[in-house]
Amino acid sequence: MDGIHRSPKDDHGATVLSPALLNEEHVADIVERLNAVSLRTAVDVLSRLPDERAVEVLDQPELDAAAELVAALPADRAAHLLAGMSADRTAEVFRDLEEPVRSQLMQRLDLVTKSEVQQLLAYPPRTAGALMTTEFVSVPAGWTVAQTLDHIRHVERTRETVYAIYVLDPATSALVQTVTLRRLITGEPDASILTAAPPRKPVTVSGLMDQEEVARLFTKYDLLAVPVVDAADRVLGIVTVDDVIDAIVEEGTEDVQKLGGMEALDEPYMQIGFLDMIRKRAGWLCALFISEMLTASAMQHFADELEKAIVLTLFIPLIMSSGGNSGSQATSLLIRAIALREVRLRDWWRVALRELPTGIMLGSILGALGVARIAAWQLIGIYDYGPHWMLIAATVGVGLIGIVTFGSLSGSMLPFLLKRLGFDPASASAPFVATLVDVTGLVIYFSVALIFLRGTLL
Amino acid sequence: MDGIHRSPKDDHGATVLSPALLNEEHVADIVERLNAVSLRTAVDVLSRLPDERAVEVLDQPELDAAAELVAALPADRAAHLLAGMSADRTAEVFRDLEEPVRSQLMQRLDLVTKSEVQQLLAYPPRTAGALMTTEFVSVPAGWTVAQTLDHIRHVERTRETVYAIYVLDPATSALVQTVTLRRLITGEPDASILTAAPPRKPVTVSGLMDQEEVARLFTKYDLLAVPVVDAADRVLGIVTVDDVIDAIVEEGTEDVQKLGGMEALDEPYMQIGFLDMIRKRAGWLCALFISEMLTASAMQHFADELEKAIVLTLFIPLIMSSGGNSGSQATSLLIRAIALREVRLRDWWRVALRELPTGIMLGSILGALGVARIAAWQLIGIYDYGPHWMLIAATVGVGLIGIVTFGSLSGSMLPFLLKRLGFDPASASAPFVATLVDVTGLVIYFSVALIFLRGTLL
DSSP: OOGGGGOOOOTTTTHHHHHHHHHHHHHHHHHHHHSSHHHHHHHHHHHHHHHHHHHHHOOOOTOHHHHHHHHHHHHHHHHHHHHHOOOHHHHHHHHHHOEEEOHHHHHHHHHHHHHHHHHHTOOOOOOOHOOOOOOEEEETTTTTTHHHHHHHHHHHOOOSOOOOOEEEOOOBEEEEEEHHHHHHHOOTSBBBBBSSSSSSSOOEEEETTTTHHHHHHHHHHTTTEEEEEOOTTTTEEEEEHHHHHHHHHHHHHHHHHHHHOOOOOOOOOTTSSHHHHHHEEEEEEEEHHHHHHHHHHHHTHHHHHHHOOGGGOOOOOHHHHHHHHHHHHHHHHHHHHHTTTTTTTHHHHHHHHHHHHHHHHHHHHHHHHHHHHHHHHHHTTHHHOOOOHHHHHHHHHHHHHHHHHHHHHHHHHHHHHHOOOOOOTTGGOOHHHHHHHHHHHHHHHHHHHHHHTTTTTT | OOOOOOOOOOOOOOHHHHHHHHHHHHHHHHHHHHHHHHHHHHHHHHHHHHHHHHHHHHHHHHTTTTTHHHHHOOHHHHHHHHSSSSSHHHHHHHHHHOHHHHHHHHHHHOOHHHHHHHHHHHHTTHHHHOOOOOOOOOEEETOBHHHHHHHHHHGGGGGGSSEEEEEEEETTOOOEEEEEHHHTSSOOSBGGGGSSSSSSOOOOOTSBHHHHHHHHHHHHHHSEEEEEEETBEEEEEEEEEHHHHHHHHHHHHHHHHHHTTTTTOOOOTTTTTTTHHHHHHHHHHHHHHHHHHHHHHHHHTHHHHHHHGGGGHHHHHHHHHHHHHHHHHHHHHHHHHHHHSSGGGGGHHHHHHHHHHHHHHHHHHHHHHHHHHHHHHHTTTTTOOOTTTHHHHHHHHHHHHHHHHHHHHHHHHHHHHHEEEEEEEGGSOOHHHHHHHHHHHHHHHHHHHHHHHHHTTT
């Protein structure tokens, strides 16, 4: 078990982790401390904490290796703590628990907790159902404001949030309205709970809605919680804003890692195992490498021209990288614009119409720089590109316009294409686009060269 | 004014934007509709909405061109609506207003609103101060639970949130405690408000704290709001969770765009002007192009070798792109790990010790693929690399190990270096790393070639 030593900060921390001190600290700070010590120390600290405090600690999604901690505790205490935690967090811990501990602990749960947790575990990860908690406040539509407030006072301790109250049809249990606590406390005590409700239909989500979609609703409607409902509008649970923020941060990490040309790591960088890391990175790297082999084929195709005009090879890296760079700009712009719904799939041609002039303009700027560089080196005498240096400069300049335009266009279209085919647009990584543009870039460059240099160098 | 036509969806929307319908809809949906029609139509709709509803619409940060809308309204109505909005949003609109309208509207504001807005405008963008609102609930420490609840009932309508109540020292106005509404309603009516407070010091931020740092506190402590305090612990305002989510999404967009090798756009893709777009993209593109010119210099340096062994040029794009790809993977991993504080600046050597074996391993995998490709083409007879094809294959294989290792190492170290120098680590874009690796990659490749091919081809 010492192998799961998760940080080199080591166990000096143990001395300051006395239960007395821990009682005064914010639970998030205790979690930070526990993350920094070895699993053995963390288990030791946790087993000396009073139940209520231990539940608070385990309830934090920021606690690393919560499943390992729970598995290392005596089974009875572990089951007791798991039952005390919020249902969504308990389910999350169960997702990470390994057999046979998982089944053993599941059996020790009380029936209510067990069915709640099993219900949550049925949802695929990254859906509203997987994020939701079943600990919310609901009241029948016939209640008064005072009755509802009284109910909240009784159940407050056991609910993840009491700021949204779900008003249900007494007959069908379908959601009728959502009332906020702030409107509730300003309401007339004897009036119907519905007098405190807003005049419009409550925002709801289905259990299978993707967490990105849920996050978008939170930003759009400034929600603190959203109810997850079934086909008959019965409330299955609620997703709260803290879980949504965690989901947004997680999706951001994934997007950045995919954009870097790899699979999402799903684990903190310092904690993922060596072989897992290789696996997540080697896949894309090999795929890109094999595609990039086409550049060698393209070069072989132009081998005769290369032999006649070696000077052309000098600018291959420069020209290819410019195509890749402009493509990666366009891709990252569009990935984000699509993710934020600024641009829809059907807008692809509108984007193409923007990228075409943008690419020509950017290509012209780089082309001018390239021509200036060649002319300067030639005229100052740093390097001699031969008698036809002006034609070579023209080849580089025009080649750059073509390649940067092609890069901007294909870089912007790739995310649309991937989305259309049902993939994540964020898989259109900078390296992916660069590879795509490299092969075509070579062909463009040599074609331009054939036009400009036929009869002279070629 | 028709020039600021913001979407081609056009004004058919105007017919469904009748005030009667708009009253039933969620304000976020009205905002979505207004964003889709021309400014002229939007102004028309807004001027026909009752004040209360117009304020709600303008209060949404998702409303595009709010400043233009306000500027197009009659000045008296505009000032009235601005005064009705939440102070942080009013300040945001003022940030976007142009002179002379800005000063004209500022003068028409009532004194209280004016001083609030001017106080908020004094903070730089992207700080806690710029995100905060001054509309929060505070009570003196001497009050009882019942007094506080009564106070909240009176001010609820004019406060952005009432879920956190700030308890102040009656003498110094310093923050003593934060009480949540949920604990308040379960408290004894006649007990001191402090009995409902948690046993620990409240989390606070300073007005100049960066919004990324604020967001981190929200995720760590699962906050709904955080008070912004001055040096004497007096509460200047509060930052609420909805503004924090918007800030997280904004920072995510910036990171992706920077990683793509460009300046952050700061505006939706479809709305930014052509020249602004060129400016944001051309800067980095030119800088990268000029750095990449070093590849031409490196190639010129090896021109003699190139002439003798043209076959070497065939693999230049393949080898260079592999270095760039592995570098971009490492960079995106570390940018995110640093942003999420999984890795600190002082951990750089620990990261280097991970990336070194990772790079060697990934390089070996690609090297093996490269050798296999050359051997296959040679043996099947697709292309003839000459009598020394085995040495060429060895050059490519060993070159790849060197270049991928260098790419992984430098890609992972660049974000640290940038952070150490005071830049945003996210500026270490995939294209930036690729450029860095390209030049060195060429030198590594040719050096390996000199070792393997001296006496045969070279």
